[in-house]
Amino acid sequence: QVQLVESGGGVVQPGRSLRLSCAASGFTFSGYAMHWVRQAPGKGLEWVAGISYDGSNKYYADSVKGRSTISRDNSKNTLYLQMSSLRTEDTAVYYCARGGEDSRSGIDYWGQGTLATVSS
Amino acid sequence: QSVLTQPPSASGTPGQRVTISCSGSSSNIESYYVYWYQQLPGTAPKLLIYKNNQRPSGVPDRFSGSSSGTSASLAISGLRSEDEGDYYCASWDDSLSGWVFGGGTKLTVL
Numbered sequence: 001q002v003q004l005v006e007s008g009g010g011v012v013q014p015g016r017s018l019r020l021s022c023a024a025s026g027f028t029f030s031g032y033a034m035h036w037v038r039q040a041p042g043k044g045l046e047w048v049a050g051i052s053y054d055g056s057n058k059y060y061a062d063s064v065k066g067r068s069t070i071s072r073d074n075s076k077n078t079l080y081l082q083m084s085s086l087r088t089e090d091t092a093v094y095y096c097a098r099g100g101e102d103s104r105s106g107i108d109y110w111g112q113g114t115l116a117t118v119s120s
Numbered sequence: 121q122s123v124l125t126q127p128p129s130a131s132g133t134p135g136q137r138v139t140i141s142c143s144g145s146s147s148n149i150e151s152y153y154v155y156w157y158q159q160l161p162g163t164a165p166k167l168l169i170y171k172n173n174q175r176p177s178g179v180p181d182r183f184s185g186s187s188s189g190t191s192a193s194l195a196i197s198g199l200r201s202e203d204e205g206d207y208y209c210a211s212w213d214d215s216l217s218g219w220v221f222g223g224g225t226k227l228t229v230l
Contacts, residue, residue: 035219037165044122045157045165045208047219059218095164104212106155107219108176110164 002026004096004111011117016086018116022079022096030054030074033099035107036081038092048094049081050103059103064090086118123148124209126222133230137197140225142209144190148220152212154192156185159224160205168207169194201229 008020020036036048049070050059058070069082079096093113099105125143132138142154156169167176169185172192182198192211196203209222 037219037221044206044224045159045210045221047210047221050219061218062216104152106153106167106170106210106212107157108167108170110166112164 002098002109004098004109006094006096006111006114009094009114009116011119012086013120014086014088014118017082017084018086020081020083020094020096020114020116022111024077024079024096024098027098029072029077032101033103033105034070034072034079035097035099035103036070036079037095037097037107037110038090039095039113040089040092043092046092050099051079052103053101057103083116086116088118090116091118092116122223123213123216123220124211124222126207126209126225128223129226129228131228131230132196132199134199134201136199137195138199138227139196140194140207140209140227142192142194142222144192144211144220146190147215148211148213149187149192150190151214154185154187155210156183156194157208157210158205159208160202165208196227199229203227204229 035050095113096111097107098109153171157165158168159165172187173185213220
């Protein structure tokens, strides 16, 4: 069965960096687009970034563009999100999610999420 | 302010039928498929409806979706207490070159 396990969350000071990871299993990782979606405490879902199956195309929400980099290692079945210049408003649970055959195909599976708290 | 607009709340009694709307624009809902997600308290979101009106295996046929023009809707019939939670619509947006979500609708079963 499809499993997505996020890691890398924690408490980080404003202005610092954080790298989130997502270990995928139970499907052919290299055949699917992947996404990061976040949810601030008590708030709704916000798409953060997406990457095509081969890593050739990357998309970002305006709120993180220029501060974040999504990447993947298909040999390790792992998705990453590198975030820098963190702000308090980046505090959220970050979900790793599986897309479809391309980035415009919707999310069908979600991980359990990892909490990133930006605070001094 | 979310690109897709949903009512913040909806409610119904057990057995009733409830609909949740999702309003967008020509750059998202009118041009691309709509997806619906259910998030029960304390859990990760789960896919409920894909490609406007398709149900993944395991999702009861009490849940149905539709889309027309710049709007979409989710209908839940035979409402049950375990349906209480948050519901989100989502679609690709060409203008933003990214995915957009509705603000979410909190469903209460009275």
